[in-house]
Amino acid sequence: MNISIIGGGAWGTTLAQVLADNKNNVLIRDINLDFVNKINVWHFHPSFAVSIPESIKATSSLEEAVNYSDIIVLCVPTKVIRSVISQIDKLANSQKLYINVSKGIEPETGDLVSDIVKEVTSPNKIKGFVVLSGPSHAEELIFRKFTTLVSASTNKELAKMIQELFANNYLRVYTSTDVRGVEVGGAVKNAIAVVSGIASGLGLGENARAALICRGMKELVQIIETLGGKKETAYGLSGLGDLIVTASSMNSRNFKTGLKIGQGQSVVEAVNSSSQTVEGIRTINACYQIAKKYNLDLPIINTSYELVNNKIDLNGGVSMLLNRKLKPEN
Numbered sequence: 001m002n003i004s005i006i007g008g009g010a011w012g013t014t015l016a017q018v019l020a021d022n023k024n025n026v027l028i029r030d031i032n033l034d035f036v037n038k039i040n041v042w043h044f045h046p047s048f049a050v051s052i053p054e055s056i057k058a059t060s061s062l063e064e065a066v067n068y069s070d071i072i073v074l075c076v077p078t079k080v081i082r083s084v085i086s087q088i089d090k091l092a093n094s095q096k097l098y099i100n101v102s103k104g105i106e107p108e109t110g111d112l113v114s115d116i117v118k119e120v121t122s123p124n125k126i127k128g129f130v131v132l133s134g135p136s137h138a139e140e141l142i143f144r145k146f147t148t149l150v151s152a153s154t155n156k157e158l159a160k161m162i163q164e165l166f167a168n169n170y171l172r173v174y175t176s177t178d179v180r181g182v183e184v185g186g187a188v189k190n191a192i193a194v195v196s197g198i199a200s201g202l203g204l205g206e207n208a209r210a211a212l213i214c215r216g217m218k219e220l221v222q223i224i225e226t227l228g229g230k231k232e233t234a235y236g237l238s239g240l241g242d243l244i245v246t247a248s249s250m251n252s253r254n255f256k257t258g259l260k261i262g263q264g265q266s267v268v269e270a271v272n273s274s275s276q277t278v279e280g281i282r283t284i285n286a287c288y289q290i291a292k293k294y295n296l297d298l299p300i301i302n303t304s305y306e307l308v309n310n311k312i313d314l315n316g317g318v319s320m321l322l323n324r325k326l327k328p329e330n
C-alpha cells in the first residue's frame with residue numbers, strides 16, 4: 001500500500017520504517033531539504049545516525065505527497081498542523097484518511113487535531129480520522145524495540161485497519177473508539193513531563209517527582225473527562241502509559257526542556273536549545289485556558305503556566321504548590 005507521511009523528523013521517519021518493514025511504500029514530505037536528501041541519497045534517518053530501508057522516499061513537495069496516497073499520516077509540530085491540513089485539503093483530488101500521530105492542543109482555541117481536521121477539511125475530501133498514540137520514544141522504536149500504541153477512531157473498522165497497517169513483531173497496536181481520550185492523554189502528558197523536568201532541574205528529588213507525576217495524572221484525568229474522553233482511557237497506554245515513558249526520561253525532550261528551566265535557563269533558551277519539536281510548553285498554555293474555561297482545579301497546570309510565562313520564579317512556583325490549603329487526597 002502507498003502511504004504519505006507529512007513531517008519526516010524523529011517520529012515521522014521512525015514510523016516510515018515500521019510501515020516499510022510491513023511491506024508498504026512510503027513517501028515522506030518534509031520542508032527541510034537536508035532531511036529529504038538524507039533520506040533519498042544516504043538512506044539515513046534525519047534525526048538519528050541510523051540507516052533506514054532504501055524503499056523509503058522523501059520529497060519537499062506537498063502536492064506530490066498528497067497525490068501519492070489516500071492515507072496521510074500527520075507528523076508535524078501541532079503549531080503548524082492547522083495550516084498543513086488546510087493546504088492538504090486544497091491539493092487533494094480524492095478522499096483522504098488522516099492518521100494523526102502529533103501530540104498537542106491548540107492553545108488559542110483548545111482544539112484537538114480531530115477538531116481541526118473537522119473544521120478545515122471539505123466533507124467530500126475526507127474518508128476518516130484515526131489517532132495513533134501511546135508510550136513511544138522514536139529513539140527506541142527506530143531500533144525495533146518492543147512498543148505499544150493505540151489506534152483510535154469513532155469508526156471501528158478504520159481503527160482496526162490502521163491497527164493492522166502498523167502492527168508487527170515489535171509493535172503491538174490496540175484499538176479504541178475514544179478518540180478524544182487518546183488525543184488528550186497524549187497531549188497533556190507532555191505538559192506534566194515539563195513540570196517533572198523542572199522539579200528534577202531544581203534538585204527537588206524523586207519524592208517530589210513522584211508526587212508531581214501522580215497528582216499530575218489526576219489533572220490529566222480531569223482534562224480528559226472534561227473534553228469528552230473516558231477515564232479508563234486516561235489510565236491506558238495513551239494516558240498513564242505515555243506519562244510513565246515521558247515524565248522521567250532523558251529521551252523525552254519535554255522532560256529535558258523542563259530540566260533546563262529548573263536549572264535556571266529561560267523558557268526561550270531551553271526550548272531553542274532543542275532542534276526538535278517541544279510540544280509541552282504550548283500544551284501547558286492550552287491546559288491553563290481549558291482550566292479557566294471549565295473552572296477546573298488544576299494546581300500543577302496553573303503553577304506551570306505562571307512559571308513558563310514568567311509570572312513567578314522557580315521558588316515562587318514551589319511555594320505556590322506547597323502553600324495550598326491542606327485537603328483530602330481524593
Ligand SMILES: NC(=O)c1ccc[n+]([C@@H]2O[C@H](COP(=O)([O-])OP(=O)(O)OC[C@H]3O[C@@H](n4cnc5c(N)ncnc54)[C@H](O)[C@@H]3O)[C@@H](O)[C@H]2O)c1
Nearest residue numbers: 007008009010011012030031032076102103137138276277
Ligand atoms: N519523537 C517521538 O518519539 C514522538 C513520539 C510520538 C509522537 N511524537 C509527536 O510527533 C510530532 C512530531 O515530533 P517529532 O519528534 O517527529 O519532531 P521533529 O521536530 O523531530 O520533526 C518534525 C518535522 O516536521 C517538519 N515540519 C515542520 N513543519 C512542516 C511542514 N509545514 N510540512 C512538513 N514538515 C514540516 C520539520 O522539518 C521536522 O522534520 C510531535 O507532535 C510529537 O509530540 C513524537
